[in-house]
Amino acid sequence: MNARYFKYTAWCLFFLIILVLTPQTNAQSVDELKNQITSKNSEIAQLEKEIAEYQKKIAATKGQSSTLNAELARLESSKKKLETDVALTRKKISATELTIKKLGSEIATSASKIETNHLAVAAALREMKDADTFNFTVAFLSNDTLSDFLNDYATLESFRGKLEAQILELKKTKTTYEKQKSESEEEKLALTSLQSKLADQRQIVTQNQSEKSVLLSQTKAQEASYQQLLADRIAKKNAVEAEIRKAEDALNLIVNPGSLPATGRGVIKWPFDKVVVTQYFGNTPFATANAQIYKGAGHNGIDLAAAVGTPVKAVLDGTVIGVGDTDLTCPRASYGRWVMVRHNNGLSSVYGHLSLPKVVEGQTVKTGDIVAYSGNTGYTTGPHLHFTLLATQGSQIGSLQSKVPGCGVYRIPLATKEAVLNPLSYL
Known part of the structure; x- marks a missing residue:
């Protein structure tokens, strides 16, 4: 086979090996993070159920007569509900931090894939440019048989198709990368909001405890x-x-x-x-x-x-x-x-x-x-x-x-x- 086509085929193999190996770089760590996020979401769902139960208990006290025991029971239910609010927000913060970490890993993978594929595509395009300027009459005469020439030509056309498909895939990866970056920024804003909410909830818990102490002090039980x-x-x-x-x-x-x-x-x-x-x-x-x-x-x-x-x-x-x-x-x-x-x-x-x-x-x-x-x-x-x-x-x-x-x-x-x-x- 002609030396030029041997070189071309070598580029093809190099290009395909890169495409196969690159996306798997952080696959394992991303999967682990996804599993952790799923676990946190299950814990969040359980806490939300507990909060709903406490809210029912608090609502049930509204129709009761105004007695000290009823008021103390309401305050205790409010306390438990507020403490569960705090626990829920902490879980949401943890889940959000894991999501940001997962997105960061995915962004790094996408960025690496874009960079590597960009280099491979550029190299392949340069090689194709050289192939396009090659005289096919010379190529035909350089091959021992018509079959060898047709195989080289088929290899060239096949690679053109693969390259065009990979360029399209590269564009999609860039779109995914931008979306991941946007999602990461949104999650960071959500994290800031949750951290502020957690501080508020802690303050409200303290107020609730103070209200009960004052009530007991005023009434001597x-x-x-x-x-x-x-x-x-x-x-x-x-x-x-x-x-x-x-x-x-x-x-x-x-x-x-x-x-x-x-x-x-x-x-x-x-x-x-x-x-x-x-x-x-x-x-x-x-x-x-x-x-x-x-x-x-x-x-x-x-x-x-x-x-x-x-x-x-x-x-x-x-x-x-x-x-x-x-x-x-x-x-x-x-x-x-x-x-x-x-x-x-x-x-x-x-x-x-x-x-x-x-x-x-x-x-x-x-x-x-x-x-x-x-x-x-x-x-x-x-x-x-x-x-x-x-x-x-x-x-x-x-x-x-x-x-x-x-x-x-x-x-x-x-x-x-x-x-x-x-x-x-x-x-």
Whole structure:
């Protein structure tokens, strides 16, 4: 066979050997990482089941009578649920770290394959260029038989086809490489978010433990003391609400109906992914049956069931105009920790009874951004989110000097009666 074709065939063998061996470089380590990720995901699924069970137990306590034992049982279930939240987030962090490691290994394999194949393709193209300039008449005369010549020619054409296919495969590998890099960056962002969430959850666990300690200290583990504590809270709540209503009646704010968006579904989004309304807006049966709490004023928002530590999301784009905590100066009498967001369509939203706000005043938020975690602060009969929707023109944040014993100056959202809207008209 002609020496030139012998050289060409040698290049062909070299090229094919590289293509066969290169992709297997990190196959074993990637498979091991995939198995570890699958194991972590199984553990995550089990923890999610445990959290669902704790949430059922917490929800079951809502209809129970207000006794010290029932409250301690609720706090214990909340504690276990929150601790499982922490364990779940840790598992998710571990799984995400493994995914990033797997993607890193795959990216390295793809990059190596691209580089090696690029060199092989370049060398083969150079060889083909030389072959293309070779005089086939000379090649025919150089071979002993017609069969030898045809075999060399067939080898050349076969290799052309293989080379074209490999160039196409190289392009696909580059596309995969870019996708893997993008996925890796997304996973890194997810990891940062999970690490932040873990820190938040630890803080909420500490709050839960503190709440139980304070309760036991205040009641000395005596039912009679607990019932007196509840009665005192209701009395304080009524006095504080009276002060707030007086301040709101004095507001000199006018709401132009034309400033409000038309009512209809989807104007705003729900603050939770999973929604259970436990009390509606206005003179609800609960508000009517508990005149000692609402004094005939009705419920100025809606209550949504939520275990302590549930992420609360912004219902619409807007700007945070207030973050406060009435418990600092007037414990267990009003909103507790709250956040107020002003939207660009004439509406403002208020989120109350939070465990941990996650925004600051002046911050811009997008629909679905986490603004806080739900809780059980302020005056409540159990963990939930109190969600209020207001006409921006008829609302503001005020600082009130309370005359109620045990209370001081506190900041709170205020609104005229006309400015208090039914959230369900816009959800």
